Amino acid sequence: MRSLLGIFSDATPAADQLDQLTPPVAEAVAAGWGGIPAGSVLHVDTGPEIADTAVFTEHYGPELLDTSANCVVVAGKRGGDITLAACVVLSRARVDVNGVVRKHLGSRKASFAPMDVAVGETGMEYGGITPIGLPAAWPLLVDPAVVDEEWVLIGSGRRRGKLIVPGKALAALPGAVVLEGLGV
Template sequence: MRAPLGTFDDARPAPDALDLLTRPVADAVRHWRGTVPARELVHVDTDPEWADTATFVEHYGPELLTTSANCVVVAGKRGGETTLAACVVLSTTRVDVNGVVRRQLGARKASFAAMDTAVGATGMEYGGITPIGLPADWPVLVDAAVTDLPYVLIGSGTRRGKLIVPGKALAELPNAVVLDGLGVAA
């Protein structure tokens, strides 16, 4: 199979790559619902040493920078309550944690979650966290610029591999909220 983005040696429909995904991501692909068929989610095998965006595009091609998105875990706090959420923004932007995220979560304070919290709560590897397969009660905040892309390259739950999905599929994830201005100039 040829991936809809980039040039990868090993690309296959995500339902055919369940053994390469973490359990939560594999379960989400296995039970996929939405207007985009699960077979349109594509897994590409990549070297884990090049998982971070800057080295990834350096190795696999600079054209991927404009079609890549990052998923980061944030923590919103109000009173004694903490709400974990995921934010998906283009890799050329940064998450507006203290503005858009804080207001959307109704939090007094919002910040990036600690690495051990993000990894422990998602069941995914740091540097590979993806919005597909997150805990069912988490808000998934997605920048509108991401959903506007025909295809977007995101994490696969592990540092080895990425998923290429239609941008509109991310808007259909459980608890997804599409927001303008979530990603701001870096």
Template sequence: MRAPLGHFDSARPAPECLDTLVPPVAEAVRHWPGAVPVDQLVYVDTEPEWADTATFVEHYGRELLERSANCVVVAGRRGGETTLAACVVLSTTRVDVNGVVRRQLGVRKASFAPMETATGETGMEYGGITPVGLPGDWPLLVDAAVVDLPYVLVGSGRRRGKLLVPGKAFAELPNAVVLEGLGVAAG
């Protein structure tokens, strides 16, 4: 299945945009691990001020909200140990940090990682963090609803640009665990 590109003027296969991507994302695209062909990952050039999901869908169309996902970095603590992980949920939901994440990581306390930690450890910009190109030893928790979509719009590693990725590709990323109920109703 090819990516639906009707909303975007400047969309190209991600392998053609390696010089536009931050180094860890470009490296992940260059050495794509999954069964989904790498040319099905599409880079969409956007303005940095449109990076936040609400602003993005206002500009490109509200129907994209149902096909957008957020990737957030969480820190789980048990004793003196901290585990960093990434969570991918639909933009219409929020991450169940104190339930699903805490149990999956086997930690006593879990919270969103500080911005400096998230950007410093990933090599990505805050507001553009993507599951493509995360540190190889991190758990990647993916809500099942994300995997079920034909295509999902996520960050590209920068505030400028997005990636359009087949939902099933998230399950193929290193250390990915698909979980029911990771994303819970916002509000």
């Protein structure tokens, strides 16, 4: 955490910054989950123009790839049924959508959900989607490498701002499944 706090010296408890979060994220932060202390979720104000991982790490340093995680929305299809799920992997990895995700969802085909679906279903901004505050019915697939990190930098639901959370807190979120091989 010291390294993240050294980079983000303006980090404050997210519970004190609920107005900076989208409604579903603010509700989840305020309610808490899995016995994670409310003060363990921190918010840092960052500009929306640097929200994308490549630009963000160029701005703050490539070492953040080891402690940053991306959350992507996927759509698994089987017949006429579509299952939406979220996947969280470290920023230096990519999600194995057509292998691990497809098999876990029991889908014949899996792909990244269209932007309008991801934004509409989560209530979050594209480029800021976070695993905190996702629809309760969704599977949340988390790579073990994320859980193993003491602290992880993730989206805040908006392009402006990031959250710093204990890696194990993501495994305690509703619907979370730690899935080996998710990030490749």
